[in-house]
Amino acid sequence: MLRRIRLAYMALVYLFLYLPIVVLIVFSFNNSKYSTGWKGFSLRWYGELLSDAQLLDAALNSLTVASLSATCATILGTLAAWALHRYDFKAKKLFQTGLFIVIMSPDIVMGVSLLMLFVAVQLEPGFVTLLLAHITFSLPFVAVTVASRLAGFDKHVVEAAQDLGADEYETFRHVILPMVMPAVLAGWLLSFTLSLDDVIISFFVTGPGYEILPLRIYSMVKLGVKPVVNALCAIMVAATVVVVFASQILLKEKK
Amino acid sequence: MTRSFPSGDEKSARRGARVQNDAIISLENVSQQFDGTTVLHDISLSVKNREFFTLLGPSGCGKTTILRILAGFETPTSGRVHIGGRDVTSLPPNRRKVNTVFQSYALFPHMTVFENVAFGLRMSRTPKAELQARVAEMLHMVELEGLEGRKPQQLSGGQQQRVAIARAAVNKPLVLLLDEPLSALDAKLRKQMQRELKHLQRRLGITFVFVTHDQEEAFSLSDRVVVMDQGRIEQVGTPIEVYEEPVNLRVAKFVGETNILDAEVLGQEMTCPDGSLKARVEGEERACLLKAKRPFGEGCRVKVVLRPEDLIVHSHRPSAEAGLSLEGVVDETIYKGTTYDIAITLKTGKKLLVTEFFDEDDEKMIVAAGQPVFVTWIKGWEVVLPDDQA
Amino acid sequence: MTRPSFFKVAAIGGTAAWLAVFALLPFLLILVVSFLARDPSSFVAPSFSLEGYATIGDGAFLRIFLDSLAWAAITAAACLVLGYPFAYGLARLRTKRKNLFLLLIIIPFWTNSLIRTYALIFILKAQGLLNTLLLGLGLVDQPLEILYTDTAVLVGLIYTLLPFMILPLYSSIEKLDPRLLEAAKDLGAGRFRAFFAVSLPLTWPGILAGTMLTFLPALGMFYVADVLGGAKSLLIGNFIKNQFLTARDWPTGSAASVVLTGIMILLLLFYGGSGKGAPRKPEDIGA
Numbered sequence: 018m019l020r021r022i023r024l025a026y027m028a029l030v031y032l033f034l035y036l037p038i039v040v041l042i043v044f045s046f047n048n049s050k051y052s053t054g055w056k057g058f059s060l061r062w063y064g065e066l067l068s069d070a071q072l073l074d075a076a077l078n079s080l081t082v083a084s085l086s087a088t089c090a091t092i093l094g095t096l097a098a099w100a101l102h103r104y105d106f107k108a109k110k111l112f113q114t115g116l117f118i119v120i121m122s123p124d125i126v127m128g129v130s131l132l133m134l135f136v137a138v139q140l141e142p143g144f145v146t147l148l149l150a151h152i153t154f155s156l157p158f159v160a161v162t163v164a165s166r167l168a169g170f171d172k173h174v175v176e177a178a179q180d181l182g183a184d185e186y187e188t189f190r191h192v193i194l195p196m197v198m199p200a201v202l203a204g205w206l207l208s209f210t211l212s213l214d215d216v217i218i219s220f221f222v223t224g225p226g227y228e229i230l231p232l233r234i235y236s237m238v239k240l241g242v243k244p245v246v247n248a249l250c251a252i253m254v255a256a257t258v259v260v261v262f263a264s265q266i267l268l269k270e271k272k
Numbered sequence: 273m274t275r276s277f278p279s280g281d282e283k284s285a286r287r288g289a290r291v292q293n294d295a296i297i298s299l300e301n302v303s304q305q306f307d308g309t310t311v312l313h314d315i316s317l318s319v320k321n322r323e324f325f326t327l328l329g330p331s332g333c334g335k336t337t338i339l340r341i342l343a344g345f346e347t348p349t350s351g352r353v354h355i356g357g358r359d360v361t362s363l364p365p366n367r368r369k370v371n372t373v374f375q376s377y378a379l380f381p382h383m384t385v386f387e388n389v390a391f392g393l394r395m396s397r398t399p400k401a402e403l404q405a406r407v408a409e410m411l412h413m414v415e416l417e418g419l420e421g422r423k424p425q426q427l428s429g430g431q432q433q434r435v436a437i438a439r440a441a442v443n444k445p446l447v448l449l450l451d452e453p454l455s456a457l458d459a460k461l462r463k464q465m466q467r468e469l470k471h472l473q474r475r476l477g478i479t480f481v482f483v484t485h486d487q488e489e490a491f492s493l494s495d496r497v498v499v500m501d502q503g504r505i506e507q508v509g510t511p512i513e514v515y516e517e518p519v520n521l522r523v524a525k526f527v528g529e530t531n532i533l534d535a536e537v538l539g540q541e542m543t544c545p546d547g548s549l550k551a552r553v554e555g556e557e558r559a560c561l562l563k564a565k566r567p568f569g570e571g572c573r574v575k576v577v578l579r580p581e582d583l584i585v586h587s588h589r590p591s592a593e594a595g596l597s598l599e600g601v602v603d604e605t606i607y608k609g610t611t612y613d614i615a616i617t618l619k620t621g622k623k624l625l626v627t628e629f630f631d632e633d634d635e636k637m638i639v640a641a642g643q644p645v646f647v648t649w650i651k652g653w654e655v656v657l658p659d660d661q662a
Numbered sequence: 663m664t665r666p667s668f669f670k671v672a673a674i675g676g677t678a679a680w681l682a683v684f685a686l687l688p689f690l691l692i693l694v695v696s697f698l699a700r701d702p703s704s705f706v707a708p709s710f711s712l713e714g715y716a717t718i719g720d721g722a723f724l725r726i727f728l729d730s731l732a733w734a735a736i737t738a739a740a741c742l743v744l745g746y747p748f749a750y751g752l753a754r755l756r757t758k759r760k761n762l763f764l765l766l767i768i769i770p771f772w773t774n775s776l777i778r779t780y781a782l783i784f785i786l787k788a789q790g791l792l793n794t795l796l797l798g799l800g801l802v803d804q805p806l807e808i809l810y811t812d813t814a815v816l817v818g819l820i821y822t823l824l825p826f827m828i829l830p831l832y833s834s835i836e837k838l839d840p841r842l843l844e845a846a847k848d849l850g851a852g853r854f855r856a857f858f859a860v861s862l863p864l865t866w867p868g869i870l871a872g873t874m875l876t877f878l879p880a881l882g883m884f885y886v887a888d889v890l891g892g893a894k895s896l897l898i899g900n901f902i903k904n905q906f907l908t909a910r911d912w913p914t915g916s917a918a919s920v921v922l923t924g925i926m927i928l929l930l931l932f933y934g935g936s937g938k939g940a941p942r943k944p945e946d947i948g949a
Contacts, residue, residue, distance in 0.1 A: 019853075023751040027763075030748045034770050034824065037781035040791055044784060097677040104670060108678070115681045121874065121926060125882035125899045126919045129906055130688035133916075137691060153684040156677070173378035176345055179365040180372045181443065182395035185667035191391075195382045214774040216885055217899070221906070231776055238780045238889055250777045257773045265765060 038254060045247035062248035069245065072233060079213055079230040082144070086151035087208035093152070094159025094208075095201050099189060101160070102167040103175070116157040127154060128221035135222065142224035150222045151212045158211065159204035162268075166200035167193075199267040206264040210257060296321040296446055296479050297342065302351030304337055304503075311337050312503045315351070319447070319481060320496075324473050326482040328490040329500035330526065335483045339449050342481060343372045356446045366395070371440035372449045375456070377432050379424040385411070385435050386420040392443040410442040413472065430461050437472070447479045454489065466492055487527045491515065499523045515579075517565070521657055524577045531583065531624045533576040533598075535656075537568045549656065551576075553596055554620050560596035564656040573659045580627035582653040585614055585639060586646040597646040600624065602639050614639060616647060689923070696916035706912050714913030718921065723901070727921075730898040733812075734880035737819040741827035741876045742869065744820070749831035749868075750861075753838070764832070771825040779818050779889050786814050786890070810892035818886040823879060827872035834868020835861075870933045878926055898922060 048059030066072060100106075101113065119127075131153070135146045174196075178188040194201070216231045223229060230253070237246050297319040304312040312334045319325045327335035340346045341353060344365030353361045360368055371392065380388050389410060393403045411417050414434040424432055433453060440448055450469075454462045470493055473480045484490050490497050491511040499506045499514060499522075506523045507514055518524035521532070535553040548561045549568060553576060568574055590597055600618040607613075612630045617623050624647060639645060699711035717723060752763060770778065785791045786808045793805040808814050838861060846856040862869075882899035898918060905915030 023747065023754070026747055027751045030744065030824075031766060033821070034767075036791070037785050037821070038770075038773070038778065040784045041777075041781040093677050093680060096673040100670070100673040100677065104674065106674060112674075112678055112681070115678075115685060119681070119685050121878070121930065123878050123882040123899075123922055123926065125884070125902055126689075126692070126923055126926075127685075129902060129915060129919055130692045131684070132906065133691045133695060133912075134684070134688040149684060153680070156680065160677075171376055171378055173374045173376050174380065176343075176365070177372070177374060177378040177380070177439075178391070179345075180343060180370075181392035181439070182366045183391075184366055184669075186669040187395060189669065192380055196380075210772050214772070216774070216776045217882065220903075231774060234780070235776060235885060235889075238776075238783075246780070250774075250780065253777060254773055258769055261765065261769050261772050265761075265768070269761075 041247055042251040042254065045244070045251040047244070047247075050244060062244045063252075065245050066248045066252075071228070072230075072245070072249065075228040075230045075233040078144075078227055082147055082151055082229065083209045083212035086148055086155060086212050087205050089148075089152045090155035090208040091159050091201060091205045094156045094204055095163050095194075095197070097156065097160040098163035098167060099193065101164060116160055119154060120157045120161070124154075124215075124217035128218040131218065132221040142222055143227045146222045146224070147219060147227060147229070150218050151208075151215065154215070154218060155208035155211050158207050159201075162204040162207060163197055163200045166197050170196065203264040203267045206260050206267070210260050213253070213256075294321045295319065296323075296356060297481070298354045299338070299341075300352045300354070302338075302341065302348045302353065304334070304341065304346065305349045310503060312341075312348070315503075315505060317498065317505065317508070319479060321479055322477055324470070324480045324482065324493055324495045326484060326490040326494040326497045327500060328484060328487060328497050328527075330485055332502070333500040334503040335498075335500050336451060339372075339451055339481065339483050342447070343370055343449055344368050369446045370449060371443050371445040371447075372451065373436045373440045373453045375452045377424075377436040377453075379432060379435055379439070381424055384421050384423055385416060385427070388424070388435055389439045389442055391439065396443070406442055410438045413441075413475065414438045414468075429457060430465065433457065433465065437469075441472070441476055441478065444476075445478065447481055448473075448476075450480060450482045452483050452485070455484075455486075462489075469493065491527075499526060501526070516653075517655060518577065518657070520660060521575060521577070524655065524657065529580050529625055529627075531578045531580065531626075533578065533622065534659075535562065535574050535576050537570060537572040537574060539570050540567070549574075554598055554618060554622060556596060556598065558596060562654055562656050563652050566656075568656070568658070575657045575659050577655040577657055578649050578653065580613070580625045582649050583624065583626040584648050584650070585616070585626050585628070586648065587639065587643070589646050590648055594648045595651050597648045600645055600647060602641050602643045602645055604641050605639060614645075616645060618647070692916045692919050692923075695912055696920045698913050700911055700913050711913065714911075714915075714917030717911070717914040718917050726896050726901055727898060727918075730881055730896065730901075733816060733819065733897065734877050736816065737823060737880040738827070738873050738877040740820045741824050742831075742873065745824055745827040745831055745872065746869075749828050749835050752828075752832050753835040767825055767828055767832075771829060775822045775883070776885055776889075778822055779886050782814075782818055782821055782890060783809065786817065809890065812891065815887050815891040815897075818890040819880050819883065822883070822886060823876040826875040826879070830871035830875060831865065831868045834865040834871070838864055867933075874926075874929050874933060877929070881922060881925070 045062055046058050046060065047055060048061065049056035097112075097116065101109065127150075131146070131150050132142070135142060140146055174192060175188055178192045183191065214231065216235060219229055219232055220235075223232065230249070234246055234249065237243050295318040297317070299315055299317040302312060302315045302317075303310065315334075315338065317338075327338060329335050337346065341348050342355070344360070344363060344367075347362060351361075352359055355368065355370060380391065383391070386407060390403055390407045393406060398406070408417075411420065414437055416431065416434050416438065419427065419431065424435065427435065433456075436453065437450075454465050454469075457465060466489060469480075482490070482493060494511060496509060497511055497514050498508045501522050506526075507519045509517075514523065515527055518527065521530075524530050524532075533554050535551040538550040538552060538559055540549060549564045550559050551562050551574070552559050553562075562576060584594075586594075586597065598618050598620075600616040603615040603617055603623075605612065605614050607630070610630060611627050614626045614628070615623065616626060626647065695706055696714050697710055697712065699707045699709045699713055701707035718727065752760075752767070755763060757763075783790070787793075788805045788807065788809065790809075792808070793802075796802045797805060808817070842860050842864070843856050846860045847853075851859060881897060882902075884897055884899035884903050887897050887900050902915050902918050902922070905911045905918065909915075
């Protein structure tokens with residue numbers, strides 16, 4: 018009996034979480050300018066999306082920043098995870114705390130503090146500042162993902178590599194990296210998603226010349242519902258689902 | 273494998289400190305400390321070229337630490353390490369001509385058998401043709417032909433172990449280090465692998481340094497054995513030396529079953545040239561002669577060590593020619609197939625274990641629990657040791 | 663291992679340098695600026711001043727702060743109450759499809775929060791799904807005016823942050839050894855007693871983690887207030903945003919940021935202190 022109540026409750030929560038998004042997606046196909054009633058199935062908003070140059074531009078920018086920052090964050094994060102796993106150095110605790118703080122920090126504090134940094138060095142807010150900010154907040158997530166994979170390794174594998182003549186770099190490149198690759202790729206996907214999803218930090222560090230998708234949506238929805246936005250959101254949700262599935266598969270691959 | 277007993281004194285048997293001309297490894301006064309705890313105390317050791325050398329001892333005795341120092345994974349707190357004539361004390365593992373077979377095998381899971389075995393050759397930039405040939409030859413030697421394309425997860429424990437050995441040996445190191453490589457195998461496979469390892473060592477002609485806590489394994493494989501306890505070397509010698517002539521009670525107890533009799537020395541027996549002692553054993557009235565390797569003063573308390581197979585059980589008191597006979601009662605008998613074990617309690621309360629080869633036709637040998645018996649031992653097989661509380 | 667390898671130095675040094683420049687340094691700047699005086703033309707004047715802190719300690723602003731803290735607390739509490747039974751049920755699922763159900767929670771977790779907030783509009787507005795349902799079922803006569811009120815913002819916060827509470831809770835409950843509950847029941851505890859005496863304390867780390875992951879963001883997510891609350895509602899996040907971009911009062915904005923960080927550090931210390939004290943494995947109990 019209790020079990021049934023539990024399952025029913027779970028179903029309710031799933032409903033609560035998904036209903037608004039489902040409604041949103043449904044209305045993206047609504048052949049009406051207003052979302053008051055269903056006026057038939059239509060793809061016109063998707064069509065309008067494709068012809069909205071400004072939106073497409075923003076989308077391209079978002080994808081560019083996401084891919085680039087994900088790549089850099091993955092490289093740095095993987096090296097960080099490896100350094101923490103392999104070496105014992107004096108500032109290790111400090112280093113770990115630093116990573117932890119970046120993960121836990123409220124977005125708004127990161128956003129304004131980075132803004133301040135860029136102003137202080139007189140760096141124009143735009144593509145570069147955005148990229149730097151995104152790499153910074155993604156880095157620790159990659160590090161954590163890769164580190165947890167590394168934790169499961171037989172420590173003798175590294176010794177075996179050394180024993181057979183590999184130096185630090187060769188050990189990393191030929192032995193560790195291949196073994197940890199699924200986590201590295203998952204980390205990349207994670208960073209990519211984080212970048213596309215970010216609103217608050219991007220809000221402060223980007224400039225008028227470089228528009229990105231979340232901020233474009235933000236300025237559009239402050240004024241209420243817009244059907245084109247529905248279509249855009251539907252696509253982004255679909256993209257997220259794909260990425261989540263992909264990263265789960267990667268993380269589950271090896272035992 | 274017959275060697276004559278060296279007549280060296282106990283100190284030399286303990287340290288083996290003489291660095292010999294054909295020594296491929298020498299450790300000089302190596303000490304190791306971790307977090308304030310001393311794991312190795314002033315170890316000096318030398319290993320001969322092409323020798324099968326085993327470090328034997330209970331867990332925590334320091335044998336694995338020595339192996340890791342030889343491999344280069346640990347740097348000793350003090351002392352020097354020489355391999356192949358070079359001082360390698362501070363040389364990192366990837367620069368030493370030494371390879372290790374790990375207890376957990378540590379095979380690279382994402383590489384095939386071939387790639388695993390070829391790894392070391394790849395790191396030393398061996399030309400492709402030579403690499404292929406050597407890997408193939410090595411796989412043939414360990415009987416893994418045909419499995420080149422498999423990944424470690426697809427292999428059995430025994431096969432993985434051979435890959436680990438092949439991966440290390442293919443590099444033709446000066447020394448091959450093996451860290452309890454057989455401990456994960458079941459008994460039958462273990463015995464088989466022991467034979468194969470021995471053959472392999474002979475064929476490769478490489479020095480093997482082997483670590484184990486299994487005394488039987490150590491004895492069946494090794495040319496020489498080091499018995500260690502708590503970071504110190506107790507004895508170095510051939511298996512026969514260590515078993516038949518242990519230098520102290522610790523070694524005696526570790527390398528096999530022991531019967532330890534208490535005795536009091538009455539004096540040196542002048543009539544015997546081999547340094548026999550006259551002593552009173554287990555409080556017996558009649559004194560007897562004991563063979564001793566070192567002098568003991570009058571009144572000294574000593575321990576007489578006898579292996580189970582050195583003792584003989586008699587249902588009736590034997591004649592005086594058999595030597596001193598001790599009275600006792602049988603506790604229980606254990607039939608083991610090849611051998612027949614008899615547990616006896618002497619009238620002094622001391623417990624003994626006697627092992628005899630089972631002879632179906634000998635009715636005299638079967639005794640029953642509760643039966644009074646007499647125990648003698650084969651003259652000259654006893655070892656007299658000082659009474660240092662082991 | 664006596665000579666440090668280039669690779670090792672590069673790996674550690676590179677990432678440490680990045681963090682130092684882009685995480686530590688900016689925060690230090692905030693800290694410093696919070697103690698500077700305001701300058702209309704160049705944002706800050708290089709002279710020590712406690713103006714920033716004074717402004718946020720002032721009555722009107724203080725109220726916004728406290729209100730925002732209250733909302734964040736309600737959000738966290740609501741997420742905990744709603745999320746715990748769910749996480750418990752999910753952890754107890756004995757089906758091969760368990761991973762799929764877990765995935766279904768992970769998806770909203772990774773979906774853009776702005777999009778999810780926006781999607782709520784469809785439900786909450788006057789002709790939205792909720793009202794249509796309520797009217798249709800005859801539960802109300804008039805459509806409820808929820809959108810553009812504080813309630814909408816609260817619902818938005820809870821909606822957006824619920825997965826952030828569920829996942830840490832799930833992770834913690836998953837590790838719970840069911841045999842402990844069996845032992846408790848064996849010793850005579852009823853279901854509720856067993857829960858409060860065994861399950862709850864052992865999942866404390868998950869509760870703490872979830873609370874931090876919902877409370878802190880609830881203070882800063884200004885876009886939820888903007889999209890669902892109209893111009894009326896203010897979170898600490900909105901306040902900071904305004905200080906920096908509209909009012910151009912950097913010291914005040916920085917002071918508010920420092921306070922926000924202070925709250926985070928307090929929570930982290932609390933987590934570190936009591937989170938570790940709470941027993942997590944059977945061996946810990948009675949130790």
